[in-house]
Amino acid sequence: MFAKETHAFLTEIAGRPPVDEALWLEALTHGSTGAARDYQRLEFLGDRVLGLAIAEWLHAAETGDEGRLSQRLNALVSRATCARIARSIGLGSHIRLGKQARDDGGADSDNILGDVMEALIGASFVTHGFEETRAMVRRLWADAVSGQTGQRKHPKSALQEWCAGNRRRMPEYRLVERSGPDHAARFTVAVSVPGVGEAEAIAGSKQEAETKAAEEFMRRFG
Template sequence: MLNPETHAFLSRIAGRPPIDEALWVEALTHGSTGAPRDYQRLEFLGDRVLGMVIADWLYALEQGNEGRLSQRLNALVSRTTCATVARSIGLGAHMQLGKQARDDGGQDSDNILGDVMEALIGASFVTHGFEATRDMVRELWADQVGGKTGQAKHPKSALQEWAAGNRRKVPEYRLIERSGPDHAARFLVEVSVKGVGEVEATGTSMREAETMAAELFMQRFG
């Protein structure tokens, strides 16, 4: 079963306590442990769920052609991006590795981190369903999608640097409205720079809305 720290970790990233703890343990378990079940089956499932969530998100978010959308999709579901997201949430500390894999640096391996991240998505899909898993992915991948992974600096970082370079105060973000049910919440956020202006944007999480607002601000004033 899950230890208290890992239970709290999974509750935080999934937005709800984990159901069927044995399945989540499986998602965190590398084959080097010798356990009868490891993350590979859940990774297989999670990879497909992640692709569906990101494809649906990009279709709604962008107006690019198929080639453009495919390029972004491939970057966002890549093992490198999955590993980046995994590191950002501290996943490595909760993975179950055999001694050899741990000694070989498996806790910080792109391959293992990326695979386990996908396995967690698979576990969420099996236990919590698609909508809850979509919300989890959108929260975890908000910076990657909003920041146009592999193409440009994250909009919030770009805006902060622009403000500093123009001797302006730090950008301020403010939640204006939260609407919709929990499984389909929408956040309206305003970003402002004193003496320059303000911009509003909507997203499925605070992080996504702030990212979109920063991007729109730079388009308008940058």
Template sequence: MLSETTRAFLEPVIGQPLGDETIWLAALTHGSTGEKRNYERLEFLGDRVLGLSVAEWLYQHSGEAEGRLSQRLNALVSRATCASIARAIGLGPHMVLGKQARDDGGADSENILGDVMEALIGACFLVHGFEAAQKMVRRLWATTLEGKTGQRKHPKSALQEWAAGNRRRMPEYKLVDRSGPDHASQFTVEVAIHNVGRAQATANSKQEAETLAAEEFMRKFA
């Protein structure tokens, strides 16, 4: 069962009475403990509840186009953001980890913190329903939602704007190499601006390689 300290920690985080503690204990428990009931299934559920809660907030509070909304959504529900919020509320010490995971720094692992944060959202959904889980997300994510997370321009857009602002030709992207098997292909893309320079990057998809190449170009020449 939960310790008094963890109960005192959880109730204000959830914003509701805990009720049956077994689901909250599962949400805090890492697979390294060997326990059959751990956070994995709850994390799967919480990820979807988080996504819908944030998407609805963005729809209601932003007039941006679908592409920009998707960009912000991806940033706001990312594992890095979930882990940042978990650290902000002091989640780490309340997670139940196996000895090896704890010795390996699991209490401050971005992956584990992010997953447990989502698991708690999933547990709240199961125990109290979507409205309560949505309120939990909006309360914990309030500062992040109102901030600049996910509002950085996409590197390809930023490069295009830089070129236009400096009266240069538009960037030209070219696939210069594709290697590896179909299930693990590597794409190398080159981006060039006439009379400025060129940059290359390699990634698992052509689109990602173009993005990384634009970032590298901006780093070198902008």
């Protein structure tokens, strides 16, 4: 059974009380609890549902070509965006974590927040269907879609174009360090362009660290 606060939270984000409480509880449960079922299967489903909901939205609302739409889609469904939206609704305090995972900061981990956000979308799809889940996504993602998320060129693409335009070799990414437990991993990545320089960044996933490193490189050398 849910705590009263969690029941109210899910009712607010889904637009109505959760139908199958066990399924929604699964969506909030991290593997560190030792529970028989955690959020991973629902995250797998929710990731696909989110992608479809956002792609349909962009197709209807924007006039850009396939490349521009794909750029925005990738940014809007990224782990970083999912985690940012999860923080904006206070999701972290409702996630069920084992003691060690919580002590290690799991409730504020981009990886966990993003995964649970997708798992909740999966739970909504299973219990409420696509139309209601699409409405939930549109409520939660409204600011991101109407704002600048994905509007500018992805930092890694911008760096590649900068290298080509300046007749430099393509950037090389290198994993410097991976630290922390699996549920709160930190990746340090360096990107270098021969003859120009190198920049480093740290993030909760290797992909996000590469993106931040490219952004830092462009800030320093671009």
